[in-house]
Amino acid sequence: MRKVMVAVIALFLVTVTGLTACSDSDKKAEIQPSQSASPASEAPESNSAAPVTWDSPNLSWKQDTSPVKYSMYIDFDWYSVDTWGKDDVSKEITKRTGVSLDVTKASDLNQLQVLLATGNLPDFIFTSNQVQRFWDPKKIWPWNELMDKYAPEFRQLLDPIEIANNTAPDGNFYTLKTHYSNDDQWADPRNLPSVGDPGLAVRQDILEAIGNPQINSLEDLLEVLRTVHKKYPDMIVYLPSKDISNPIMDILGFNNSNPYLDEQGNVKVNISNPNFLEYLKFMNTLYREGMLDPESFTYDTDQFYQIAGEGNVFMASYSTMVADLLNTRLKDNKKDGWFVPINDHSITYNGKDQMNLTEAGTGWASLFINKNIKDPERAIRFVEFLKSPEGDALTQWGIEGLHYTMGDDGLLDFNNDYLKDKPVTETGIGAWYFQGSSFGETLPMVSRAADAPDQSQFLNVLKFRKTKIVRDPALSFVKPPSDTDEFNISTRLQDLFNNESVKIILSKSEDEVVSKYNELMNNANKIGLERLNTYMTEKYKEAKVKYESLKK
Structure with a gap:
């Protein structure tokens, strides 16, 4: 889900920097800056007279800021940074905490x-890859043990629901996933889904040239694509990105990696969705x-951006920001054309809105601490x-006063002259967000929208x-x-x-699609598809009972 968000956000910030900020009246409704993205700003009272808050002077991390260096492995080959201490934010983190990192970025x-x-x-x-491998107290430190021993108030400051979200079967929690929002934070209108979610965009100028047909269904879209192909035979009609779940899957009610919840409340692997075959047929039609x-x-x-930026692509899919980023690329290349998102409204299939975006909402990536770390106290x-x-504000917004100031309306005013x-x-x-929140990620996007409305079409998709x-x-x-x-x-x-x-x-006929699909499903059943579906449904129902008890 979040694979490209660092690159996407970074490119967006560079794109719109330098534009003049709009007036406060154009920004959104006021909300106090103290309403942070972190799960809880207060915790139950400790042994001291005053309750512990994130602003308390005696927080554990503030007690020792002497220099210490750790090694860090970032398991994302697309990550935009791999060197600590050369940028403003990492230098400031070290200044405040004493911690520096020797970073290794995955190449494989x-x-x-x-x-x-x-x-x-x-x-x-x-x-974020197969994190269950790290639920092992012999190899990885359980955070609950480290908190209880070295930072007891840290645990008090956390939302019990967030702890439950991250608790492993052995009763420990080995991480807190990034980019999580509790229900109150999710209700904030400025808190939006990830910009790394799927986006689908078409050329508005071409659409207008063929009569500006409406695209309210997958059937509408297919006819539009056929019309474009007939009128512009040399144009690339559709350019998908392999790095993001295809938004056509979204329209059909599933995606390429996560299980889904069916109408009977059963959890199933993505290929169990009957619309998986419809997706394959649709894409095969485009190919044939x-x-x-x-x-x-x-x-x-x-390569995707290079080709799409040459002005000869009608429809492209990537992240939710695909239209805005491609428009920038076209402008930079002095090419005509304007992309607009089309998955900013319901697109039906067979007369029904099939989109099913039920998701865990428990976060994205995990930070683990090696059991052999030299100083676990400073680590936690x-x-x-x-x-x-x-920390959330520093890692995702930058240094207040240098990179931005916080407005009275709760939006960020960026220092465009510096940036x-x-x-x-x-x-x-937006690079060192090893505990970054969902709100912290999206607030810069919302704040920038006032400065660059022409580069903020993605907000309509996210809303x-x-x-x-x-x-x-x-x-x-x-x-x-x-x-297991x-x-x-x-x-x-x-x-x-x-x-x-x-x-x-890439089959030669629709009959061949069906035949190969049936073969795939036969192989899936031999591997153990139904066994896994049954397992996931049982675990889901057990977890539902646990969450219901937490609400009481």
């Missing part, structure tokens, strides 16, 4: 498994009719700083998606632990999906 997504198998883990590991180049499934992000206290409103043309490798904004999202944290407990047969089944099924989907799309 299999590297971490090798490190885990050999026991050569760095001090910190930041990953010459509207989808098979080479597009091999393009990396740079460093995490406390990162989790605090102060102009500076990349994230210089500013560090629409928010109306469709149903948050169900019990879904976060359906993934099996790494030492169900985990192996899940891995093999995901590999099956990844390896066979494109092959099926």
Whole structure:
């Protein structure tokens, strides 16, 4: 879900920097800056007379800020930074906490498994990939143990629901996932889904040239694409990105990685969705009719933007910001054209709105602490700083007074004179968010929208998606632990999906699509599809009982 958000946000900030800020009257309704993204600003009273808050002077992270250095492994090959101490934010983190990091960025997504198998883990590991592998107290520190011993007030400051969201089957919690919002924070109109969610955009100028037809259904979209292909035979009709879940899947009610909840309340693997076949048929139709180049499934992000920015693409899919980013690319290349998002409203299929955005809503990536770390006390206290409103603001917004000021309306006013043309490798904004919140991520986007309305079409997509999202944290407990047969089944099924989907799309006929789909499903059943579906449903129902008890 979040694979590209650092690059997307960084590019957006650079794009709109330098534009004059609009007046306060154009910004959103007032909200106090103290309403931070962190799960809780206050906790139950401790042994002292005053309650502990994130502003308390005796927080554990403030007690020792002497220099200490840790190793950090970032398990994302797309990550925009890999060197600590060269940008404003990382320097400021070290200044406030004394902590510096020796960073290693993944070049191969299999590297971490090798490190885990050999026991050569760095001090910190930041990953979203098969996190169940790290639920092991022999290899990884449970945060609850570290908090109780070295930072007891840290645990008091956390929302019990967030702790429940991250509690492993053994009763420990080994991390707190990033980009989480509790219900109150999610209700804030400025708190929006991730900009890394799927986006779908078309060229408005081409759409107008063919009569400006409405696109309110997948059937409408197919006819529009056919019309464009007929009138502009040399144009690339559709350019998808392989790095983001295809938004056509969203329209059909599933995505490429997460399980889904059916109408009977059962949790199932994505390929169990009957509309998976409809997705394959739709994409195959585009391929067979010459509207989808098979080479597009091999393009990396740079190739995607290079091709789309040449002005010869009608429809493109990437993140929710795809229209805004491509418009910037067209302008920079002095090419005509204007992209507009089309997944900012309901698009039906077979006369029905099929979109199903039920999700766990428990966060994204996990930060783990190696059991062999040299100084676990400073490590958990460093995490406390990162989790605090102060740390959240610093890592995701930058340095107050240098990069931005907080307006009375609760929006950020960025220092455009300073930030102009500076990349994230210089500013560090939105890069070191190892405990960043969802609100902290989206507030810069909302704040920037006032400065650059022409580059903020993505906000309409995010606002629409928010109306469709149903948050169900019990879904976060359906993934099996790494030492189980169900985990192996899940891995093999995901590999099956990844390896066979494109092959099926590139079939010579729809009959061949159906035949290959049936073969895929037969193989999935042999691997253990129904066993995994049953397992996930049972775990989901158990978790629902737990969450209901927390609400009482």
